[in-house]
Amino acid sequence: xxxxxxxxxxxxxxxxxxxxxxxxxxxxxxxxxxxxxxxxxxxxxxxxxxxxxxxxxxxxxxxxxxxxxxxxxxxxxxxxxxxxxxxxxxxxxxxxxxxxxxxxxxxxxxxxxxxxxxxxxxxxxxxxxxxxxxxxxxxxxxxxxxxxxxxxxxx
Numbered sequence: 001x002x003x004x005x006x007x008x009x010x011x012x013x014x015x016x017x018x019x020x021x022x023x024x025x026x027x028x029x030x031x032x033x034x035x036x037x038x039x040x041x042x043x044x045x046x047x048x049x050x051x052x053x054x055x056x057x058x059x060x061x062x063x064x065x066x067x068x069x070x071x072x073x074x075x076x077x078x079x080x081x082x083x084x085x086x087x088x089x090x091x092x093x094x095x096x097x098x099x100x101x102x103x104x105x106x107x108x109x110x111x112x113x114x115x116x117x118x119x120x121x122x123x124x125x126x127x128x129x130x131x132x133x134x135x136x137x138x139x140x141x142x143x144x145x146x147x148x149x150x151x152x153x154x155x
Contacts (some may be wrong), residue, residue, distance in 0.1 A: 029127075032060040032119030035068050035148065038075045042109065042118075047097065052115045060119050070149035071122040071142075075109065078145040079117060081126065081138040091144065094118065 034042070039062050042053060073079055078093045092107045094117060100108035107114045112128035113136075120126060120140050127137050147155040 030120055030124040032056060033068065033072050033121075034060050034062055034119045035065040035074055035153075036062055037065055037154070041075070041096075045097070045110070047110060049110050052112070053110060053118075056115055056118060065148050065153035068146075068148050069121065070146055072146070073117050073120050073140065073143055074146055074148055075118075076145075076147045076155050077143055078105075079143055080141045081113075081117070082141045084125065084137040084139060089141065090138075092117070093145075 034057070039057060039060075043057060045053070068074060073094060075094055075096070078091060080089055080091050082089050090105075092105050092113070094109055094114055095106045097108045097110050100106050100111070109115060109118055112130065113126070116126040116128040117140060122140055122143050124140050125137055126140060127135065129135055143149075147153075
């Protein structure tokens with residue numbers, strides 16, 4: 001088992017056995033929050049492109065699905081982003097890689113923009129780099145839909 005896999009496995013075990021609803025972290029940028037279910041599922045993704053996501057997961061608060069605030073981006077959330085430079089608004093749905101379809105606005109959590117919005121709250125700023133290296137910034141104007149806010153704790 002690699003050092004990375006070992007670290008992730010022990011981190012998952014600690015989260016699942018934790019009695020507290022969150023853990024304290026020191027993060028750069030906006031504070032992020034994810035559900036325990038999202039954390040476990042995302043930690044188990046197999047891909048050569050998970051390093052940025054793993055960095056986010058290592059610096060996030062983890063809460064029970066029932067305790068996540070309705071303005072926080074979780075998996076399957078639909079969000080509205082407003083580009084800080086152009087003012088253009090765009091709606092995206094955060095999904096797993098096998099569900100991604102840019103033509104329908106479904107963005108993989110492993111994409112730069114997908115990783116950048118995971119766990120943010122409405123009003124936070126997401127930053128990422130395009131495939132061409134261009135830095136982008138957008139304000140998370142709204143979480144339009146979040147499964148947990150509607151009582152769906154298993155999606």
